[in-house]
Amino acid sequence: MRIPAAEASPAWQRQLSGAVRNPATLLKRLGLEPTHLPGANTGHVLFEVRVPEAYLSRIAPNTPNDPLLRQVLPLGEEALTPSGFVNDPLEEADHRPVKGLIHKYAGRVLLIASPTCAINCRYCFRRHFPYADNAPSRAQWQEALDYLRQDPSIHEAILSGGDPLAASDRQLAWLTGEIEAIPHIKRLRIHTRLPVVIPDRIDDALLAWLSTTRLQKVMVLHINHANEIDQTVVDACARLKKAGVTLLNQSVLLRGVNDNVAMLATLSERLFEAGVLPYYLHVLDPVQGAAHFDVPDIEARALVSELRNHLPGFLMPRLVREIPGEGSKTPL
Ligand SMILES: *Cc1c(COP(=O)(O)O)cnc(C)c1O
Ligand code: SF4
Numbered sequence: 001m002r003i004p005a006a007e008a009s010p011a012w013q014r015q016l017s018g019a020v021r022n023p024a025t026l027l028k029r030l031g032l033e034p035t036h037l038p039g040a041n042t043g044h045v046l047f048e049v050r051v052p053e054a055y056l057s058r059i060a061p062n063t064p065n066d067p068l069l070r071q072v073l074p075l076g077e078e079a080l081t082p083s084g085f086v087n088d089p090l091e092e093a094d095h096r097p098v099k100g101l102i103h104k105y106a107g108r109v110l111l112i113a114s115p116t117c118a119i120n121c122r123y124c125f126r127r128h129f130p131y132a133d134n135a136p137s138r139a140q141w142q143e144a145l146d147y148l149r150q151d152p153s154i155h156e157a158i159l160s161g162g163d164p165l166a167a168s169d170r171q172l173a174w175l176t177g178e179i180e181a182i183p184h185i186k187r188l189r190i191h192t193r194l195p196v197v198i199p200d201r202i203d204d205a206l207l208a209w210l211s212t213t214r215l216q217k218v219m220v221l222h223i224n225h226a227n228e229i230d231q232t233v234v235d236a237c238a239r240l241k242k243a244g245v246t247l248l249n250q251s252v253l254l255r256g257v258n259d260n261v262a263m264l265a266t267l268s269e270r271l272f273e274a275g276v277l278p279y280y281l282h283v284l285d286p287v288q289g290a291a292h293f294d295v296p297d298i299e300a301r302a303l304v305s306e307l308r309n310h311l312p313g314f315l316m317p318r319l320v321r322e323i324p325g326e327g328s329k330t331p332l
Pocket of ligand 2: 118121124
């Protein structure tokens with residue numbers, strides 16, 4: 001049967017459902033030895049592989065230590081259980097007054113707008129997150145929206161996930177409309193990796209609802225290495241800026257990905273060329289399965305202090321940790 005044009009899924013959704021989802025394919029596509037397979041399968045069982053083509057195309061073939069590959073290829077080490085690495089390191093389960101909503105910090109509330117991500121990052125602090133229990137239906141959204149309506153101290157709604165941009169534009173346009181009808185909400189912030197992972201996500205349908213809202217718009221991207229920023233990402237950022245979006249970036253300091261000064265400096269420079277300002281550099285949240293990415297605090301501080309000798313102040317990300325119970329991210 002022919003699908004009428006109006007109902008055909010957008011290009012980004014086809015890329016999302018066509019993502020590489022098993023370790024053997026990932027290794028084969030990148031010309032990597034099958035010796036990596038047993039370890040990759042071990043990690044895959046714990047947190048499944050997901051890599052869209054647009055991201056895969058930026059990984060160097062036949063390079064086991066490629067900094068982008070390290071973020072997506074599961075390893076046997078993920079099965080290790082060192083002490084201090086836990087399932088819910090941020091204790092977010094304690095901060096959900098209603099389903100799909102996390103209110104930890106004054107003035108801003110985080111909404112779980114989509115349970116899934118376009119890519120599965122091995123170091124993710126939500127790798128054990130009970131997404132299925134926290135993706136609200138339309139009716140349950142009313143409860144979250146009531147929470148926003150009833151608290152005039154809330155000025156900012158943060159769409160998070162998962163990845164909020166994995167939701168359809170129809171859903172996002174509806175949600176944004178509901179949020180902007182609440183007079184005390186001034187800002188809409190979107191925490192997303194999709195413009196980096198599938199730059200085609202920034203299409204006309206997205207720009208239509210994003211550019212017409214009265215809310216001030218901030219998008220916090222998630223990029224860890226300069227190689228993630230190719231021309232397609234630069235173009236996606238340009239479309240967002242044209243729609244009036246302030247672009248920021250958060251990175252995670254990761255062993256074997258960006259744990260040296262030259263790489264962090266290049267990342268900041270490349271971000272700014274794309275019109276994005278560095279915001280946070282997070283130390284790893286101690287989530288079980290990700291201990292091999294950990295960079296000790298003493299080394300993290302030394303790196304950032306040296307980084308300051310290489311960059312203008314406005315290109316310096318803030319080194320932070322998230323400590324459960326604190327009223328904000330904690331500077332290191
Ligand atoms: C990180 C975070 C925010 C945003 O914090 P900022 O310092 O404003 O970027 C808001 N809510 C939650 C639950 C968070 O984890
Ligand atoms: S995009 Fe963000 S939330 Fe999704 S897997 Fe990666 S780090 Fe986790």
